[in-house]
Amino acid sequence: MTSSVAAVWGHRGVLRLLVQRDLTVKYQQSVLGYIWSLIEPLGMGLIYYFVFGVLYGERVGPAHASYPLFVLTGVFAWMWVSSSLNESTSALTGQARLITTMKVPREVFPIGRVIGRFAEYLAGVPILIIAAILFDGDFGWNMLALPLALMLQAILLTGISLLLSSLNVLLRDVERLMRLAQRALFYAAPIIYPLSRVQQSDVPEWVKTLYEINPLVGIFQLHHAAWIANEWPPNWLLITSAAGCLIVLLSGWWVFRRLEPAVLKEL
Amino acid sequence: MSSEPIIEARDLGIRFVRNRRRQLSLRDMFIHRGGSHPRAGDFWPLRNLSFDIMPGEAVGVIGRNGTGKSTLLRLVAGVLIPDEGAITTRGAVAPLLELSAGFSSGLTGRENVHLVGSLHGMSRGTLRAKFDEIVEFAGDQVRAAIDTPVRHYSSGMKVRLGFSVIAQLHHPILLVDEVMAVGDKDFREKCYATMERLLAEGRTLVLVSHNENDLTRFCTRGLYINAGKLEVDGTVREALDAYNGLVRA
Numbered sequence: 001m002t003s004s005v006a007a008v009w010g011h012r013g014v015l016r017l018l019v020q021r022d023l024t025v026k027y028q029q030s031v032l033g034y035i036w037s038l039i040e041p042l043g044m045g046l047i048y049y050f051v052f053g054v055l056y057g058e059r060v061g062p063a064h065a066s067y068p069l070f071v072l073t074g075v076f077a078w079m080w081v082s083s084s085l086n087e088s089t090s091a092l093t094g095q096a097r098l099i100t101t102m103k104v105p106r107e108v109f110p111i112g113r114v115i116g117r118f119a120e121y122l123a124g125v126p127i128l129i130i131a132a133i134l135f136d137g138d139f140g141w142n143m144l145a146l147p148l149a150l151m152l153q154a155i156l157l158t159g160i161s162l163l164l165s166s167l168n169v170l171l172r173d174v175e176r177l178m179r180l181a182q183r184a185l186f187y188a189a190p191i192i193y194p195l196s197r198v199q200q201s202d203v204p205e206w207v208k209t210l211y212e213i214n215p216l217v218g219i220f221q222l223h224h225a226a227w228i229a230n231e232w233p234p235n236w237l238l239i240t241s242a243a244g245c246l247i248v249l250l251s252g253w254w255v256f257r258r259l260e261p262a263v264l265k266e267l
Numbered sequence: 268m269s270s271e272p273i274i275e276a277r278d279l280g281i282r283f284v285r286n287r288r289r290q291l292s293l294r295d296m297f298i299h300r301g302g303s304h305p306r307a308g309d310f311w312p313l314r315n316l317s318f319d320i321m322p323g324e325a326v327g328v329i330g331r332n333g334t335g336k337s338t339l340l341r342l343v344a345g346v347l348i349p350d351e352g353a354i355t356t357r358g359a360v361a362p363l364l365e366l367s368a369g370f371s372s373g374l375t376g377r378e379n380v381h382l383v384g385s386l387h388g389m390s391r392g393t394l395r396a397k398f399d400e401i402v403e404f405a406g407d408q409v410r411a412a413i414d415t416p417v418r419h420y421s422s423g424m425k426v427r428l429g430f431s432v433i434a435q436l437h438h439p440i441l442l443v444d445e446v447m448a449v450g451d452k453d454f455r456e457k458c459y460a461t462m463e464r465l466l467a468e469g470r471t472l473v474l475v476s477h478n479e480n481d482l483t484r485f486c487t488r489g490l491y492i493n494a495g496k497l498e499v500d501g502t503v504r505e506a507l508d509a510y511n512g513l514v515r516a
Contacts, residue, residue: 017385025373098369101362102386103345261348265283 001253007105014104018112023119037079037120038127045075048192062194065228069135074191076128077223080121080153081216082182087113088161089168089175096267106260107253110161118154132227142229148238149222156215156245159252166259169266189216190224194231212237215244272319273357273440273471274343280314280351281338312338313495314351320488322358322439325472327486329506334492336475340364340442343473358439358471359388363430365444372418376402376409376428379417384432397435404431404457426450434461441465444475459484479507 008015027033045068052060053067061067091110092099099106132139168174188211190198198211211217218241221233233241285308312335320326328336341347342354344362369383380401384394402410405427412420420428427450433441443462450458462485466472476482482489482503489506491499499509 014386017382021371021374021378021382024378025371028373097365098371098386100341100346101344101364101369103360103362104386261350264347265281 001250001257004105004107004253004257008107008111011104011108015108015112015115018108019116019119022112022116026116034120034123037123041072041075041079041124042127044079045072048075052192060193060197062196062224062228062231064230066135069131069137069227070194070224070231071192072131073128073224073227074220076121076124077149077153077220078186078189078191079124080117081157081185083117083120084114084157084161085164085178085182085185087117088157089164089178091161091165092169092263092267093165093172100264100267106263107162107256110165110256111158113165114154114157114161117157118150121150128227137227138229140229142232143226145222145232146226149219149226152215152222152242152245153219155249156219159245159249161252162256163248163252166256166263169263170259185214185216188214189220191220194224195221195233212240213244215241215248217241219245271322271357273322273324274318274320274473275355275357276316276318276342276352277354278352279316279339279342279349279354280311281342281347282309282311282350284308285310311495313342313492316352316492316497318490318497318500320471320473322471323469324488325466325486326474326488326490327482327503327506328473328475328490328492329482329503329510330492331510335495336492337364337444339492340444340473340475343440344442356440359436360440360442361387361433361436361438362442363433363444364442370417370425370429373416375416376413376420380428380432383429384435387432387436388438389436393435401428401431401435404434404461406454423450423454427454430454430458430461434465438470440471440473442473445477482507 023034027036030036032039048071049068053071062070088110091113092106095109099109131137164174164178195217198208218233218237221231221237224231225233316339328339330336338347340362341364342349343356344360344364345356346362346364369386370379371382374382377398380398381394384401385391389397402413405424409420409424409428412424417425430450441462462472466485472485474482474485486503489499489501489503490497491506491509493509499506
């Protein structure tokens with residue numbers, strides 16, 4: 001594994017090119033271009049705000065912060081997760097011609113997808129800042145949560161994308177399964193509702209434990225905490241989340257290495 | 268000339284699975300760690316291949332369709348991983364496995380030249396310096412269309428541009444799979460001239476072709492592969508004779 005990490009690092013120029021190409025191709029055929037990466041989460045945020053903020057009112061939102069800001073910080077970070085999941089399944093199958101003719105470490109293809117989607121997240125950060133100003137966000141030490149969240153999320157998504165991209169070559173079902181899995185994951189993390197709702201609910205303890213094992217839980221708490229100080233997650237949650245991310249990365253990378261010979265034959 | 272072989276194959280073998288379903292068995296994939304259990308549906312496009320290729324050699328790979336020639340080239344290029352044995356290359360490989368390969372149809376010719384060139388290890392500076400030469404070599408038609416997306420190119424145009432990029436690489440090993448068969452006569456002449464220039468520079472060439480003229484023109488050595496086995500490793504003439512003997516019989 002260390003050797004393949006080194007190989008990927010040695011090809012970071014290639015990585016940069018792939019990301020650039022991805023972004024160019026993705027946006028050159030649409031009129032609004034990269035603004036789409038803002039419209040989508042904004043639209044989603046508006047929908048969730050309408051349903052859970054306006055219709056359900058106090059029953060869903062966090063107690064001490066404005067719900068619109070809470071939803072936006074969650075949804076923008078979620079877009080990075082969901083588009084990475086989507087696009088990493090096709091990272092190898094969709095670039096088969098490149099992969100079967102170029103000798104570069106194959107890991108760069110799924111990793112490139114994750115970085116590309118990260119760039120889209122960064123494009124949305126100004127929106128988050130504006131939202132935080134409008135809705136009384138906290139600008140202080142709590143903002144350190146953001147780099148931490150991004151780091152954990154990058155680790156997690158890299159692991160998942162390595163796993164999904166290689167598996168999808170051999171089992172095309174993965175692509176379909178992901179649509180369902182995405183929906184489940186979206187509600188299985190505190191994105192549009194605060195973590196306290198789960199902790200205060202009547203579900204059995206083991207369900208809560210299972211819920212908290214999901215590394216996304218800690219990551220999204222950090223994303224909220226970056227703008228809403230009192231959402232800062234407890235240390236045990238951070239440690240669980242960090243451990244989960246590392247496990248996913250290691251196993252994703254391991255599966256990728258194991259499947260690589262079969263994947264190359266199949267492409 | 269160094270005495271170390273630039274390409275070294277030892278007991279090289281790769282297994283494909285005829286019935287794809289079998290490959291999907293996760294149990295097989297994870298539990299039998301590359302074990303060589305004979306399973307129904309397995310077949311070996313190549314097996315027990317050993318050869319050394321010295322720097323500067325020009326080797327022709329000869330054989331009928333489906334005998335693993337292209338698979339061999341992919342193994343040398345490192346875009347397939349062998350199941351048995353090992354292949355070592357001492358130097359970067361410029362593969363011409365699929366001529367237009369690597370071009371993204373949504374990008375313009377110019378963007379693709381930069382992308383593919385840099386993926387093959389050309390620096391930005393070199394690319395900028397060589398860009399005109401690359402486009403020049405690809406011909407007038409391509410030059411006129413260099414800023415339109417590649418999906419509007421004819422296959423001939425893609426081939427021309429693809430070859431032009433690869434021809435600019437300074438990699439010591441050149442792998443060529445049936446390129447002479449494509450492109451019009453004019454372009455083929457250009458390809459011939461380029462190949463000869465590259466050989467004169469001391470590059471190592473591995474060429475897959477069915478064209479006897481091409482093989483005898485460029486190659487000094489021939490590998491005749493039949494049913495996944497290396498049957499003849501000798502001069503091009505010997506390999507071609509073995510091939511022709513089989514075809515006639």
